[in-house]
Amino acid sequence: MQDGIVLTMRGIYKSFPGVRALQNVDFTLRKGEIHALMGENGAGKSTLIKVLTGVYEKDAGEIRVEGQDGPADIRSPQDAQNIGISTVYQEITLCPNLSVAENMFIGRDKGVGVRWKDMEKKAGDLLKSLGIPARPKQQLSSCSIAVQQMVAIARAVDADCKVLILDEPTSSLDDKEVEMLFGLMRDLKSRGVGIIFVTHFLEQVYAVSDRITVLRNGELVGEFEVQSLPQVELVSAMMGHALAELSDLDKQGSSDALSGEAFYEASGLSSAEARPFDFRIAKGEVNGFTGLLGSGRSESVRAIFAADHVTGGHVKVNGKPVNISKPVQAMKAGIGYLPEDRKRDGIIADLSVRENIILALQVMKGFFHPLSRKEEEAFADEYIKTLEIKTASQETPIKSLSGGNQQKVILARWLLTHPQYLILDEPTRGIDVGTKTEIQRLVLKLAEEGMSVTFISSEIEEMLRTCSRLIVMRDRKIVGELTGDQLNQDTVMKTIAGGEQA
Amino acid sequence: MKRREPFTDSQLLMSIAIGIFVVMYGAAMIFMGGGFLKFQQFFDLLNDNAALIIVSCALSIVMIGGGINISVGGVIGLTVMSCALYLNGTGIESAFGSTAMALLLSLGIGLAFGVGQGFLISYLDIQPFIVTLAGMFLSRGLTTMLSINPVKVTHAAFLDVAKTKLQIPFLGYTAQNGNLIPAKLETGAIIALCVVILSALMLKYTRLGRHTYALGGNQQSSLMLGINVRRTRFLTYVISGLLSGLAGFAFLMHKPAGNSSVAARMEMDAIAASIIGGTLLTGGVGNVIGTFFGALILATIQKIIGLSPLNESWWQEMASGAMLALFILLQSVVLSNRGKKAENAGKMKLKKE
Numbered sequence: 001m002q003d004g005i006v007l008t009m010r011g012i013y014k015s016f017p018g019v020r021a022l023q024n025v026d027f028t029l030r031k032g033e034i035h036a037l038m039g040e041n042g043a044g045k046s047t048l049i050k051v052l053t054g055v056y057e058k059d060a061g062e063i064r065v066e067g068q069d070g071p072a073d074i075r076s077p078q079d080a081q082n083i084g085i086s087t088v089y090q091e092i093t094l095c096p097n098l099s100v101a102e103n104m105f106i107g108r109d110k111g112v113g114v115r116w117k118d119m120e121k122k123a124g125d126l127l128k129s130l131g132i133p134a135r136p137k138q139q140l141s142s143c144s145i146a147v148q149q150m151v152a153i154a155r156a157v158d159a160d161c162k163v164l165i166l167d168e169p170t171s172s173l174d175d176k177e178v179e180m181l182f183g184l185m186r187d188l189k190s191r192g193v194g195i196i197f198v199t200h201f202l203e204q205v206y207a208v209s210d211r212i213t214v215l216r217n218g219e220l221v222g223e224f225e226v227q228s229l230p231q232v233e234l235v236s237a238m239m240g241h242a243l244a245e246l247s248d249l250d251k252q253g254s255s256d257a258l259s260g261e262a263f264y265e266a267s268g269l270s271s272a273e274a275r276p277f278d279f280r281i282a283k284g285e286v287n288g289f290t291g292l293l294g295s296g297r298s299e300s301v302r303a304i305f306a307a308d309h310v311t312g313g314h315v316k317v318n319g320k321p322v323n324i325s326k327p328v329q330a331m332k333a334g335i336g337y338l339p340e341d342r343k344r345d346g347i348i349a350d351l352s353v354r355e356n357i358i359l360a361l362q363v364m365k366g367f368f369h370p371l372s373r374k375e376e377e378a379f380a381d382e383y384i385k386t387l388e389i390k391t392a393s394q395e396t397p398i399k400s401l402s403g404g405n406q407q408k409v410i411l412a413r414w415l416l417t418h419p420q421y422l423i424l425d426e427p428t429r430g431i432d433v434g435t436k437t438e439i440q441r442l443v444l445k446l447a448e449e450g451m452s453v454t455f456i457s458s459e460i461e462e463m464l465r466t467c468s469r470l471i472v473m474r475d476r477k478i479v480g481e482l483t484g485d486q487l488n489q490d491t492v493m494k495t496i497a498g499g500e501q502a
Numbered sequence: 503m504k505r506r507e508p509f510t511d512s513q514l515l516m517s518i519a520i521g522i523f524v525v526m527y528g529a530a531m532i533f534m535g536g537g538f539l540k541f542q543q544f545f546d547l548l549n550d551n552a553a554l555i556i557v558s559c560a561l562s563i564v565m566i567g568g569g570i571n572i573s574v575g576g577v578i579g580l581t582v583m584s585c586a587l588y589l590n591g592t593g594i595e596s597a598f599g600s601t602a603m604a605l606l607l608s609l610g611i612g613l614a615f616g617v618g619q620g621f622l623i624s625y626l627d628i629q630p631f632i633v634t635l636a637g638m639f640l641s642r643g644l645t646t647m648l649s650i651n652p653v654k655v656t657h658a659a660f661l662d663v664a665k666t667k668l669q670i671p672f673l674g675y676t677a678q679n680g681n682l683i684p685a686k687l688e689t690g691a692i693i694a695l696c697v698v699i700l701s702a703l704m705l706k707y708t709r710l711g712r713h714t715y716a717l718g719g720n721q722q723s724s725l726m727l728g729i730n731v732r733r734t735r736f737l738t739y740v741i742s743g744l745l746s747g748l749a750g751f752a753f754l755m756h757k758p759a760g761n762s763s764v765a766a767r768m769e770m771d772a773i774a775a776s777i778i779g780g781t782l783l784t785g786g787v788g789n790v791i792g793t794f795f796g797a798l799i800l801a802t803i804q805k806i807i808g809l810s811p812l813n814e815s816w817w818q819e820m821a822s823g824a825m826l827a828l829f830i831l832l833q834s835v836v837l838s839n840r841g842k843k844a845e846n847a848g849k850m851k852l853k854k855e
Contacts, residue, residue: 107728
């Protein structure tokens with residue numbers, strides 16, 4: 001094995017019944033580098049990781065790990081760990097009821113007894129040297145998710161790992177925590193650990209990675225140095241078609257709609273979570289709320305839908321005053337709301353795709369007027385086709401779908417109620433770039449057909465591409481409204497940061 | 503920065519149990535006086551409830567591992583009956599020989615149930631509730647099959663051993679006639695105390711003990727952390743079986759007579775004692791010291807009501823029921839407050855930054 005290389009995978013093949021998940025994939029990891037593994041959903045990232053960690057057996061190919069003579073034979077995660085390959089998953093695989101120190105050492109110790117003093121001292125030293133803000137004796141559940149993740153990493157590092165796989169470690173962390181995690185990753189890198197970083201977030205890749213390997217449809221697209229691969233090219237490498245398409249969305253229609261007749265008007269609307277605000281949306285308009293996390297953007301749209309307890313304000317729909325104090329009243333007034341937290345507020349994991357799709361319509365009709373099975377199937381079929389939801393059948397439990405497809409199911413649920421006004425709160429979070437574009441395009445198409453849409457996203461770029469009016473919030477107050485030429489990254493940032501009122 | 507670590511959930515719930523016991527016993531001393539002022543009263547709690555204390559530990563260990571075992575009462579009944587029949591029919595005359603054989607028989611029966619149930623639950627993945635329900639029916643059936651009528655132990659040497667008590671003079675009291683009456687602790691109670699201490703040490707200081715907590719905390723994670731989940735779970739049932747047998751032996755030493763309804767519903771009392779002592783039914787949290795006090799709380803309620811004008815069995819059951827409900831309520835309030843506090847602390851930290 002060449003010097004400075006800790007892992008090589010050569011000519012890896014893996015098929016499942018009906019799917020060729022990996023075809024002739026090569027991967028090389030050097031000592032002390034952070035290597036991002038990128039690809040859209042279904043590109044083969046997870047399969048490659050699972051082959052490497054012994055969850056799946058490869059059909060062909062060779063894996064070599066530094067320090068091993070000949071090809072490595074990895075049949076279980078335990079085998080992988082024994083030759084120095086550790087994985088930290090998105091879902092934390094530690095025991096919340098045990099102490100931090102125990103979580104770092106349990107399952108790896110030998111002998112009958114537990115020597116608490118030694119264990120806690122070792123844990124304390126390691127936590128300190130890695131700069132992880134946790135105490136060895138602390139119960140794990142009292143640590144934040146980010147710290148728990150770091151404890152999992154500390155455990156992996158202590159198990160003498162040469163290769164550390166981080167599988168979507170940042171998806172449940174906020175910016176501050178992500179920064180902390182990156183600090184830890186850089187530290188490990190300087191100690192010579194090779195890190196494989198799997199993520200959806202493009203910015204994060206550029207923030208920490210040295211190299212990027214891109215997969216597409218189970219095949220290797222290439223290995224790139226980060227500096228030599230601009231973000232746009234990375235996206236086109238992942239998607240396989242030029243990015244021009246992505247940046248050219250026609251939002252002319254929705255811009256024209258701005259001055260039109262209002263569908264929804266609120267004055268002084270407030271809820272348990274949101275301060276009073278005025279808001280108006282025209283028919284066929286796409287607007288967006290933007291601001292930092294905690295600025296009140298989600299709270300405001302939740303007030304419109306009455307998802308939180310409404311405390312005051314006057315609302316007019318189609319020019320007529322209405323009372324909206326419960327979500328079902330909002331639905332009857334023609335408003336749909338796709339919540340921010342898909343897993344918690346959106347999907348019902350164990351129900352089928354069909355049942356998830358018809359849910360909102362059924363609620364609106366009332367439970368004493370059930371839809372017939374035939375109607376349900378027809379509706380489900382229609383939306384699976386129009387939204388191109390990738391599912392084995394309409395009876396598949398929604399939890400077995402990918403994130404993007406789950407999101408489309410929820411979208412279908414609302415479209416089925418034929419709302420005149422749809423609120424989408426972070427509809428593209430945790431979704432691959434391809435599906436993101438599809439959803440953005442869908443939003444504009446709906447607007448063209450006369451639907452009003454409010455769109456919220458943490459990615460300003462995405463909002464700029466879809467919205468013709470941006471409402472900027474800061475500290476739970478609306479601080480600006482941007483339209484037309486003002487819709488550029490610079491102005492938005494300035495308005496969010498404060499100072500220049502637009 | 504040296505500061506005391508806040509209590510873990512297990513420690514917190516245990517402290518609550520101990521606190522309640524102390525308050526309750528103290529109140530009994532103040533308001534009821536009499537027997538409660540003598541140390542013997544406390545020892546009698548141990549003497550009369552040795553079997554309950556032992557099986558409560560057994561149950562706690564299983565529950566911490568995320569399981570349940572409702573066959574323990576039945577196993578005690580079977581053990582007591584088998585030992586009684588064996589002692590009455592045996593040719594071994596010596597005190598040591600007969601006692602040792604009875605102990606071995608008890609442990610053997612317990613082990614057989616533990617291994618059998620543990621195997622079905624851990625290696626064939628059958629629901630523990632169902633398996634141990636079957637074990638409960640089986641053991642009760644076997645007991646009645648052995649003898650429909652009550653069987654009193656008539657083995658003289660064994661009875662002598664059973665009657666022997668540890669005398670502790672300095673905890674005794676002086677009777678009205680001036681004689682010093684020492685405090686007495688029965689063999690069963692001594693066994694129970696040993697079991698409590700040994701299980702506490704096992705849970706805290708052995709790999710098996712820690713793996714049991716991990717298993718109850720999160721089974722999937724335990725697997726990923728490299729713990730042998732099946733073996734750990736199997737062993738918790740083996741231990742609970744063995745302890746049930748031992749509890750049967752302790753029961754026999756206290757009351758040397760077999761009967762088809764011996765230790766009836768004791769599994770329920772043991773579950774109650776575990777929960778009052780801070781063991782969560784969901785697993786991963788608990789502590790046998792807490793369980794010990796949980797059992798004492800139940801025993802004290804029984805004693806207080808027995809000595810009060812409300813001396814009827816339904817009052818006692820209702821009081822135990824109320825206590826259990828109160829405890830669960832208290833636990834969930836305390837734990838959810840903790841959760842909120844942790845959440846708020848997290849938020850505060852972020853705001854500061």
